[in-house]
Amino acid sequence: MSTLDVYDYLVRYNSTFSPVVPDLAYKWEVFPNNSAAEFWLVRNATWSDGVPVTAQDVIYSFEVANNSASRLQPQVSIITSIQAPNNYTVIFHYHPTVLFMAYTAAAVPIVPEHVWIKYVPNPSNSTALTDYQDYPLVSSGPFEVTNYVQGQYIELTANPNYFYVSMRPHIQHIIVQFFKDTNSMVEALEAGQIDAVAPTILPSQVKTLEGYPNIRVVVEPGEEFWYIAVNVYPYGHGNPTLKDIHVRQALAHAINYTELAQVIWQGYATPAGGLLPVGNKFYDPNLTPYQFNLTLANQILNDAGYKMGPNGVRVSPSGIPLSYTLYVINEAPEEVEAANIIAGWWSEIGVKATVDAVDAGTLASIIWPNFTQDFDLWDWFTSPALPTLLDVFLANQTETGTSDSGYNNSAYDALYGQMITATNYTTVYKDAYELQQMLYQDLPYIMLYYVKSIEAYNSQAFTGYFDNMTGGPFSDVNWYTFIDLQPASTSQSSSTTTQQSSPTSTVSQPTSSPSSGPSSGSTPSSTSSSGISTPLIVGVAVIVIIVVVAAVVLSLRRRPTT
Amino acid sequence: MGIGRYIAKRALTSIITFFAVLVLTFILFRLLPGNPVLLLFRNPELTQQQISQLSAQFGLNKPLYEQFILFIVNVFRGNWGLSFYYRVPVTQVLFPALLNSIILILPSTILAILIGVGLGVLSGWKRNTLTDMAVLSSSLVLYAIPTFWLGILLIMLAVRIGGIPVSGMLSIGVSFSSPLQYLGNLLRHLLLPMITLTLVTLGQFTIIMRTSVINELTEDYVVAAYAKGMSESRLISKHVVPNAMLPTVSIIVISIGTVVAGAVLTETVFSWPGVGTLIYDSIARRDYPVLQGAFLIVALSVIISNFIADLVYAYLDPRVKYS
Numbered sequence: 001m002s003t004l005d006v007y008d009y010l011v012r013y014n015s016t017f018s019p020v021v022p023d024l025a026y027k028w029e030v031f032p033n034n035s036a037a038e039f040w041l042v043r044n045a046t047w048s049d050g051v052p053v054t055a056q057d058v059i060y061s062f063e064v065a066n067n068s069a070s071r072l073q074p075q076v077s078i079i080t081s082i083q084a085p086n087n088y089t090v091i092f093h094y095h096p097t098v099l100f101m102a103y104t105a106a107a108v109p110i111v112p113e114h115v116w117i118k119y120v121p122n123p124s125n126s127t128a129l130t131d132y133q134d135y136p137l138v139s140s141g142p143f144e145v146t147n148y149v150q151g152q153y154i155e156l157t158a159n160p161n162y163f164y165v166s167m168r169p170h171i172q173h174i175i176v177q178f179f180k181d182t183n184s185m186v187e188a189l190e191a192g193q194i195d196a197v198a199p200t201i202l203p204s205q206v207k208t209l210e211g212y213p214n215i216r217v218v219v220e221p222g223e224e225f226w227y228i229a230v231n232v233y234p235y236g237h238g239n240p241t242l243k244d245i246h247v248r249q250a251l252a253h254a255i256n257y258t259e260l261a262q263v264i265w266q267g268y269a270t271p272a273g274g275l276l277p278v279g280n281k282f283y284d285p286n287l288t289p290y291q292f293n294l295t296l297a298n299q300i301l302n303d304a305g306y307k308m309g310p311n312g313v314r315v316s317p318s319g320i321p322l323s324y325t326l327y328v329i330n331e332a333p334e335e336v337e338a339a340n341i342i343a344g345w346w347s348e349i350g351v352k353a354t355v356d357a358v359d360a361g362t363l364a365s366i367i368w369p370n371f372t373q374d375f376d377l378w379d380w381f382t383s384p385a386l387p388t389l390l391d392v393f394l395a396n397q398t399e400t401g402t403s404d405s406g407y408n409n410s411a412y413d414a415l416y417g418q419m420i421t422a423t424n425y426t427t428v429y430k431d432a433y434e435l436q437q438m439l440y441q442d443l444p445y446i447m448l449y450y451v452k453s454i455e456a457y458n459s460q461a462f463t464g465y466f467d468n469m470t471g472g473p474f475s476d477v478n479w480y481t482f483i484d485l486q487p488a489s490t491s492q493s494s495s496t497t498t499q500q501s502s503p504t505s506t507v508s509q510p511t512s513s514p515s516s517g518p519s520s521g522s523t524p525s526s527t528s529s530s531g532i533s534t535p536l537i538v539g540v541a542v543i544v545i546i547v548v549v550a551a552v553v554l555s556l557r558r559r560p561t562t
Numbered sequence: 563m564g565i566g567r568y569i570a571k572r573a574l575t576s577i578i579t580f581f582a583v584l585v586l587t588f589i590l591f592r593l594l595p596g597n598p599v600l601l602l603f604r605n606p607e608l609t610q611q612q613i614s615q616l617s618a619q620f621g622l623n624k625p626l627y628e629q630f631i632l633f634i635v636n637v638f639r640g641n642w643g644l645s646f647y648y649r650v651p652v653t654q655v656l657f658p659a660l661l662n663s664i665i666l667i668l669p670s671t672i673l674a675i676l677i678g679v680g681l682g683v684l685s686g687w688k689r690n691t692l693t694d695m696a697v698l699s700s701s702l703v704l705y706a707i708p709t710f711w712l713g714i715l716l717i718m719l720a721v722r723i724g725g726i727p728v729s730g731m732l733s734i735g736v737s738f739s740s741p742l743q744y745l746g747n748l749l750r751h752l753l754l755p756m757i758t759l760t761l762v763t764l765g766q767f768t769i770i771m772r773t774s775v776i777n778e779l780t781e782d783y784v785v786a787a788y789a790k791g792m793s794e795s796r797l798i799s800k801h802v803v804p805n806a807m808l809p810t811v812s813i814i815v816i817s818i819g820t821v822v823a824g825a826v827l828t829e830t831v832f833s834w835p836g837v838g839t840l841i842y843d844s845i846a847r848r849d850y851p852v853l854q855g856a857f858l859i860v861a862l863s864v865i866i867s868n869f870i871a872d873l874v875y876a877y878l879d880p881r882v883k884y885s
Contacts, residue, residue, distance in 0.1 A: 069615075126615060149835075151835055151840075152835050177730065179729060179833045180829070180833050181833070184713075184717055185833075187717045187718060188728050359846060
């Protein structure tokens, strides 16, 4: 979120994830062949050090994004050339696709060439780029980073010179504080020491918060889902019976998805059908969860010749028992419980699953490169704007450590290729649905549930939270909240007695790295008394939005996909 | 054996131990399954070429023995490598966290020792009375209480009382006009974590001290002194406590040695940016350089404090020198 509010982009997503909001480009045109686009840049944008933002910065930013150490590389690799006919016009040429605007143009933050070039003179030098700390940070967006302490907090200060007058923030400071533990974070919200919590709190904490009339809990579709990957890799070393579609179908029918979502997430999760979650633009509502039907599951296995063995475990026609290990990530205790419940249902159809909870590093080493696992119960986070998570099932993803099922289907690969090179959105949607349909039928993943995003804030301190969006007010695609926030003026006067002057805070997801490194730089100007009295409403606004970025959780459980 | 030789012998043992720790540290983290590059850059769009390039950049593609030699050489050069995760020199990540941990743990440990030893003496002295029972059982309970639970309990209490910060080290975004104000702010943030840490650690000192006081009280010289008519308080303070302190000294010194290891649970509950959580996170991230640095410091600190414990022992109990 903070990257979105600190840097400018050529264009931004609107609240339904279409790349149509002007930013540095006030106007643009995609050529009819869908292989070139021209952008006209505003002329009054400046960097926080006063230097104007020009087409050279745009070109440099896209070149840096194409560095092999950049997460954005795959998204910009479709570009064949970039030209700047003048200082305020940029023309891109790329391999034909209608996704260029959403997938590429709206994805790359524009960074200051004149600053970065001192450290990364050659944009494709990966060592220089990884070593560059980008702090103190020079940016052009609605907020500037005025203080940053690794693992503790980020302080954002409104950019008074922001060129986009209607997008200038209403409050002066926002502090994003990082908590290690959600319980402490929620307590701090209750105590009034912070003003909001994100990215996701636990269902059990919602009840506590409901007792506070000033605290509003926002539940929106989330970006995360949980699944069981089945090892179907043709060259893998898991139990070979899993390569039989009948076994996978029986297993999928032997899970009560509704009950699971209720028990594990107390209803704050939606039973899953297709790969892309509710809230993703390419979510397919026609794919509903497999029906829970133990009789049917038993029937499928009987018909396929899996006979019940003496110890209650079925045996394949070639004599292999349906006895598996179900790995689950141990950082998520509630999912370990889910795995145990699932193993219980499976035992009723003569399938033995031994649950083994391991950490992400261990699980990764079990899966890649040899595929010795049977199942792994894990999660993905995916941007609601794009269908590109579907690439996890491409055959070439088995070596790079992202495909945990080892799905290998040339028809799928071809269709995916067709989708990302389509020149109209009708085809993109059609292909995205069809790809999900293939996965639904082939079952490399048994989809469990889409987790909702639960966030909360003190509605009497500030208003203007942009709630109605996938991922909630503080998601990594929601750049509205920080700009729209304003002090809740009426109640503010009554509650200001606690001269709590901590500024505000947001979450920096570890996606493209806006900043990292030691603190220093300019000191924040907020004081506890009303010292600065900005032209804006109450002088120094006091918001502390707190985000638990349990770094462990983020780096391991969350696997952002840009 | 003279005192000089005794010290030399102890010092030599410490140095050998340190080398053993170096080797172990290196091997241990390589035994952890999991590749840091895959974990750090987990991205469905990463290409195989990017992965190998990143491995090369972190030196992970070199043979193990080469990595080991590099590691040893660099330890002594003070070059502890770049953190895989933070991409900055390890010292830059490690030392601030160490300092934060020491600020929290050292006072808590000292407080726990003072209170714990005091209670232990009291309890041993008044053994089998109501006081003893009360002290002993509450020490056991405190020792057994999960840190998380106690921490959250205190936080809830503080929320009801109000005005006590429940997380972090300092109020964020506040600029302090004087060092005194800064210190005040720090101390207020220190309050809850320090209480938690003191409470959960003091039990061990109480129990050990109580046992050794009771042991001493049954010695003949105590009976003799008592028979001579020495006052009970004088007997305890002049004779029993100094002798009973011996077994406690080693646990005290080692506790102080492990101050630099951080206190994962307390740090987590109160979002205290200490070294305990740093180590925990680094294990999950397979951030070898940070782990190696942290373990070296912890090992060094424990070895040095053991060395000091040996010296203190020799001073307190002259018999040690001749053993």
